[in-house]
Amino acid sequence: MKIKDIILGLVCLNVITLAVIASSPLTCPADLGKECASDGEWKGEFFPGIPEIKHEGPFSKNPLSFKWYNAEEEILGKKMKDWMRFSVAFWHTFRGTGDPFGAPTKVWPWEDGTNSLAMAKRRMRANFEFIRKLGVDLWCFHDRDIAPDGKTLEESNANLDEVVALAKELQGNKIHPLWGTAQLFMHPRYMHGAATSSDVGVYAYAAAQVKKAMEVTHYLGGENYVFWGGREGYQTLLNTDMKRELNHLARFLEGAVAWKKKIGFKGTLLIEPKPQEPTKHQYDWDAATTAAFLLKYGLSGEFKLNIECNHATLSGHSCHHELETARNFGMLGNIDANTGDPQIGWDTDQFLTDIGEATLVMLSVVRNGGLAPGGFNFDAKLRRESTDVEDLFIAHISGMDTLARGLRNVAKLLEDGSLTELVRKRYESFDTEIGAQIEAGKADFEALEKKAMEWGEPKVGSAKQELAEMLFQSAL
Amino acid sequence: MKIKDIILGLVCLNVITLAVIASSPLTCPADLGKECASDGEWKGEFFPGIPEIKHEGPFSKNPLSFKWYNAEEEILGKKMKDWMRFSVAFWHTFRGTGDPFGAPTKVWPWEDGTNSLAMAKRRMRANFEFIRKLGVDLWCFHDRDIAPDGKTLEESNANLDEVVALAKELQGNKIHPLWGTAQLFMHPRYMHGAATSSDVGVYAYAAAQVKKAMEVTHYLGGENYVFWGGREGYQTLLNTDMKRELNHLARFLEGAVAWKKKIGFKGTLLIEPKPQEPTKHQYDWDAATTAAFLLKYGLSGEFKLNIECNHATLSGHSCHHELETARNFGMLGNIDANTGDPQIGWDTDQFLTDIGEATLVMLSVVRNGGLAPGGFNFDAKLRRESTDVEDLFIAHISGMDTLARGLRNVAKLLEDGSLTELVRKRYESFDTEIGAQIEAGKADFEALEKKAMEWGEPKVGSAKQELAEMLFQSAL
């Protein structure tokens, strides 16, 4: 028995903010008192007790400090902040309310219970205070989480423009988006998909929304633009024309590439694989599936991948596997830095706090020479039961520190060199004349058969997995 | 990336029903026109195009007919309706809106976008029209889905009383609840659990809510009362005192037993196991875990189990396994007749349409001599993309027909007898003197060793699994 979808919205809103809705104009709730000025604007700080977060080193007991992340410190030839390129995700941090199985639990002080334009702006101010206090330079967003839907597309665009103008102003010189994107999965119109909807009107609507989202991302100085196909998939093949849907998706992405060029946007286009949820099967299942799709439709040169760790594990792969697969296809562009629970079959989007996992993630990043113009975005949310404002900071600090600790471990691992050497030696029989011929495609089956008979039974060495694990753990 | 929890409620409500909220009294939306009388009551039928559903046999092409379910037909010595005891679940059918990963998609004509008391009553009228047209006699409900939360517990209770009074009237002589229950998982107050909340105030509130829900279930003539611990579990052991929480849960259930006796409620108390979702781990993980808990706390005589097929598979078991496990503990009380997707790790609550699965379910039911005073409730919901009113009927018909077909298959299987005989023969070496001694606990290890030496190497026969599968499939 489960009611997770009982008009969450309709009902729960009423429970919590009934008085507000009934009695107030849409922007400034009666009970927020003095912080809310007569013009509906928030006065003073949004996070009054929270200082700018500083690096205090691993022995600090202060939860509101970095123990491992030290932005300006140089590791492996680059500043930590340049390896990491952390960004704050607007949706989880400012629009997340818990888990999908119950009513919202978070009622931040600055929220007035509405989805008004004025509230959107107030929230955007909170966002930039948060970013500055956390000490990062990047953020990322969907169109519909920063500005409310209007009654028409034109009105929605106008709402978006108004909030974007404010964001541009609040960004100042230093801050800009790691990426932007369009939210094409929550609204009922997208229930059958956006680019893969069975309805041509929805396809057109989605194109218009992406067009606009690309424009505002460009305007804000965004470095990338992301596609996540939250409803691009199927619930059952019985009612689905998969071939036709995949063709539509390819056409849609071609359109996006053309539009990007037309407006002079130089950012990277990223696709974010996810195997399922909300649909039973999503077309961008994992890195390899997405690569297959792009290769088949001649789009592989135009897109990179945004790998999410929790999506990786839902698709049956380790996060490290997905990162390395993306690298092998030359497509590693960005990382959604979160984690899932190994015993849970849905996307929990937790902050990554596992040190071993973080070390493997950073190993891929270092091998990739960094991620720029991509970076890390925290596609991670507070647990539904975490309801203090400070929890927002603690969670981000914990996530940043864990990855920073991972980077430090990678440095130790590479400086020690034993693991690298173990791998090199394992393949050294290919660093020979015949190995080179094989790798150059010059050793045919007859020649190889001759060799095999000449050599007799191969002597095969130990793979030394336990030693490799010992060397890896020693660096943690 | 995923936004499944972006204040679903707040935002999406506004999108869809903005005009309604802004411009109308809370009960009768302006745009529903003529069906809505001046006093806010619905006029005429809620399902105007839908007739009473009739049995037309397996060759009918009419989706709005039963092909296999024939309520009055006798099978294996009982009327089909008495084997099945189908009930309509109010929450999925009347409050369900899709999946938990997006905004609601269903806007039934009779809904006015509010959670008002007047709307609750209108919805209850729709419920009984649905039940009657479907041709069943039972329904089931949570307190908070039939009546809105008030600002206080007293007000909530008053709301509930008002709706329950109407339901009592609408029930007439024939219809009554299979079971009632309290919704102790959606509201933010229950985010840490109800009986297992870390907060004593929540424990008390939950007790009060269950007390009331038992009373109204009793008042309506309900035959059972269900406990589903949607938040009784943990998200992480790091912040959890599991032992203390389990003790609280036992105390809570003792309290419920005492209250049941005090008010003279004779119905069965049922616990519904579920392994996880919303929490990482729920205390009533599966049938065996729940039995262990009840046995440990001396409660096993007071409760039976309500087995849900989708919960079974999420816990790593087949549905048939959970049903048989419950039977072995003497605890099979009711069935939530739904199904999941074998490749999906969350609770999809689909209508069961797999014939083989339905046959296994009915095999357990027949072996149990039926389920009364329990029965089947459709803890199953329309897919988010299914938005026609007729889909509600099609889904229920399909689910009922599938189980009915399962029952017919069981009859074939038992009448043929080959599978029963295969199993009997498999164990016949225990139908001997030494077998009887073993089963009576009278053969000790020394005696058995002597036998083993005397007998020499046992001859072990084939398990005939492929033949068993062939016999089973032949009955489908």
Next chain:
Amino acid sequence: MKIKDIILGLVCLNVITLAVIASSPLTCPADLGKECASDGEWKGEFFPGIPEIKHEGPFSKNPLSFKWYNAEEEILGKKMKDWMRFSVAFWHTFRGTGDPFGAPTKVWPWEDGTNSLAMAKRRMRANFEFIRKLGVDLWCFHDRDIAPDGKTLEESNANLDEVVALAKELQGNKIHPLWGTAQLFMHPRYMHGAATSSDVGVYAYAAAQVKKAMEVTHYLGGENYVFWGGREGYQTLLNTDMKRELNHLARFLEGAVAWKKKIGFKGTLLIEPKPQEPTKHQYDWDAATTAAFLLKYGLSGEFKLNIECNHATLSGHSCHHELETARNFGMLGNIDANTGDPQIGWDTDQFLTDIGEATLVMLSVVRNGGLAPGGFNFDAKLRRESTDVEDLFIAHISGMDTLARGLRNVAKLLEDGSLTELVRKRYESFDTEIGAQIEAGKADFEALEKKAMEWGEPKVGSAKQELAEMLFQSAL
């Protein structure tokens, strides 16, 4: 395809039949008495009690008859046997011994406990008696399960030649291999992979083995040649150079293509995806991953896919999904007709007996216009506990009947036409001028935005999933 229990089994028989081994020449066990002539050859039938299996129709109670499969009957314009193209898999049927978690349980009467050449020939005779009694025309094999490893590659090749010569003779005019393949995963030399081994000597050895296996497949009139990369993957990325391994795999497959052309083999080259087991990750994870690999290395024109249902589910997909994915890539070539257990995380290779699943499988086959020159092979084995000789027949009959029933259901479904029509209607908004422009890549984002504004909010219809399921189930 998987042999994990083949050689293991037979060889391990030694434990059990030590006396036999100790006291006898390697080919004819002392205790088999009269069936074993003085020259070590088997006399009379291998399956003395088993007649040729006939079609007796769905009401037959005879387990040794076909209820649904009727080889010469025409369905949807083709004989059943031409739709199905069933083949017997030598490894499971004649070398399978149970499950990988215990000692072998099957001791077929004709086995003498050795892996000798003489025993290999006797076994081959049993194979053809089995094939003929079952009434099929095709079989499939690995090199090392039909003939024993020698001390050198030359000796192994000679052993293979000797057995193949006999097989050629026994085949007669009607029978030939659906496909052949080389076993590159059981022997310790392949523990790090074959084409992806870290050892160049193993790469050469594997090339020689595939060269020979292609030759004998060609010689026997095989219609396809299969690659299953049972050890082509990794156990941990810590000790693995994934990029180098993938490059080696591509070179290896290029070599195979060249050799095929050189010897004039016209058969299809097939790759069989499997996600994992024995390794943590196998490079041919699923259909899409394999397609990505082939596309990346320019090999997509040379290979098709052999889809196995149990591998599909282990990779997180339904079997139908994998079949349709292969079709979308134009790569559906053959089907390993087995099934797994939805609650089990390893490859159980059971005979498929689920009617719904079989109907979906046959739906893909029919849409593909059949599978020829591919077909179905039973990559399915008796359960470890099934130890009667007749169980071999019962299992195959059950598997063939289930797929035959699936084909009959597809015919019903297509003749009824309702489901096809439901899907056609769902997409009909694309059967318009603007739809055609989109599908032709002629509608850019500006034009689409204009349309979106002109049209306003799209009206999105119900996906009718429950109706689709009802229509599907009605055909079963």
Next chain:
Amino acid sequence: MKIKDIILGLVCLNVITLAVIASSPLTCPADLGKECASDGEWKGEFFPGIPEIKHEGPFSKNPLSFKWYNAEEEILGKKMKDWMRFSVAFWHTFRGTGDPFGAPTKVWPWEDGTNSLAMAKRRMRANFEFIRKLGVDLWCFHDRDIAPDGKTLEESNANLDEVVALAKELQGNKIHPLWGTAQLFMHPRYMHGAATSSDVGVYAYAAAQVKKAMEVTHYLGGENYVFWGGREGYQTLLNTDMKRELNHLARFLEGAVAWKKKIGFKGTLLIEPKPQEPTKHQYDWDAATTAAFLLKYGLSGEFKLNIECNHATLSGHSCHHELETARNFGMLGNIDANTGDPQIGWDTDQFLTDIGEATLVMLSVVRNGGLAPGGFNFDAKLRRESTDVEDLFIAHISGMDTLARGLRNVAKLLEDGSLTELVRKRYESFDTEIGAQIEAGKADFEALEKKAMEWGEPKVGSAKQELAEMLFQSAL
């Protein structure tokens, strides 16, 4: 615990070392030259290059040293060796040959390719050299892995007695078994189960085998006796009488308890839960299921649990969950210290090297006040590709160091105290008068309702999960 690859392996060596077998007496292979004396005994060391393993501290680069485990060092009031009580598992270390999906890869120098009694004794000598060099005092075993099956039970018992006599002598004063057990799952006779076999002869045989295994465990000074029901479960319910099988299992365990008392064995009887593999469902699925079974049959006072981490994760639980569940039932007796792969659905039995996991495991151990008379056994095996003798040492060192590091982390965590305090505060509303009444079962629903109305809406605090995770990670 699982032996799936033990006998299989050694025996299957025959394939590979056929020449050896053919030409030599069964105990001393021709090619081992000088180490093998004329009487078939091994001369000199089995592990000639390996010194006694010493603690060298975390900065040592020597793989053959302990970095974290320091046997005599005191932590939290106890010597490390007393917290850990490490034991070497004979089966994995001396009979393991790889994974169950291919032929054995390990050919230890002292193995002669036979399963003879002489070889068994030589192997036992290797075992004690290994134990001494590793620096532990405990070992554990199954009957059939230390001594070969005979042709009759009497002969098997005699073989066992002979090897056990040697083991007794080699043990000296310091070493003894942590536990012994009977192998009731590999032999074909147990294919339908042992205590739950459908065959009465098998039940008797199993009883005789357990009787003997308890006797030799007692004779060797074993501190515990373990039951792992490797085939006590079902493959399909279609051919299974689950109720009868469970009753037989209960009778069997009663018999074991009686026998234990009769022979004066004071050790703990342990049951090891495992959800599945080899069977689809095993009756001792997880800790809670096993507790339910024991409670139902009145056996809960006589048994404790042996928790294996890899079994925990296969059953859908974290290892920490299973440990805490066992503790809650008062049943935590021993730990199989291994780990699985979070993306793999079978039992990989890897050495645990995850520091976070090890810290959680040790947290349960510390809370339990240690495990004695239980301890840790390494139910972990080398990967199939790890074939150097030194890999055996590296793996054990790595596993021991990881748990030792876990223990050190627990000490840090407890000394810091912040996490403990966080949990205490979370529940402090129950440390009140009303809380005490609830916990004493003295607050009925009427009283609680009154309180709930008096208190109004509860204020529910944040669960601080992210802070808890930060505090936990800081201790690593």
